Amino acid sequence: MTTRLSPDGIALALHGGAGRILRDRMQPARDAELRASVARLLRNGLARLEAGAAALDAAQEVVAALEDDPQFNAGRGSALTSEGGVEMDAALMDGRSRAAGAVAGVREARNPIALARAVLDDGRHVLLAGAGADRFARERGIALAEPAWFVTAERLAELESARSGGRLSLDRDEPGAFGTVGAVARDIEGHLAAATSTGGMTNQRPGRVGDTPLIGAGTWADDASCAVSATGHGEAFIRAVFAHEVDAAVRLGALSLRAACEHALARVAALGGAGGCIALAPRGEPVAVFNTPGMVRGWIVPGHTPTVRLYGDEG
């Protein structure tokens, strides 16, 4: 990807999951609609950054909008566990201070990323899980939703198909829906942030937690090195400590951000995992890498129209 930087280095990138996103399986209307909605989110997010919004706020807002869109595996439309429920994970990290907030296995927060932000702002802990995290959401007045609100007909069909095949699947292994969501941003003051949110994997065991809410696995931001949001087979991303591996390869190995992402993804692949990430360099250069057939992804910098790509053959 060759994106010329604007002088101020504001940048925003997002993903909507890596997986079997194939041109010949996508309806043209759906392709067009998806590209339009990703482009709209990027334009809105860039406008916020240009107006002076912090990278952390912009990344959170983009992820919240993707959580609200039932096509994506986060918030409403989350992948379902083997028992048919939702257990959502989310995390965000502020590259300015490496402050981080995350939640795992939450069932009630309408926007799990808002709950992760409340954990960050509270500052006492980094990761809250399960019933305690749900209680924290109620105490903090985070908007909640009934269990049925999160469940869509499409995800129920995917669960049925995964169950009958005895599979644990990345949601996009099934036709028709998209994935985990994430955003990375660089603001006007040069700070980076990353945010990621997911319903996990279809047919996962209740209680399973993936890489998304684990700082350094699925989510990472440090102004000195990079902001990273990952998607894919969480177990392999955890075992590769993926996002921190990217950071370390930039910081200690002096690799370019793209080379660092490729290096970290090779370590995921060596463990049998598939997926990808979006990332921003300290000066805001966007990078997207993946080893699946496709990944919903896009980026924008001032003075340019958004770039939106879905398939592997789009570069």
Ligand code: ASP
């Ligand atoms: N990484 C997520 C998880 O393992 C799933 C995904 O990215 O689709 O929970």
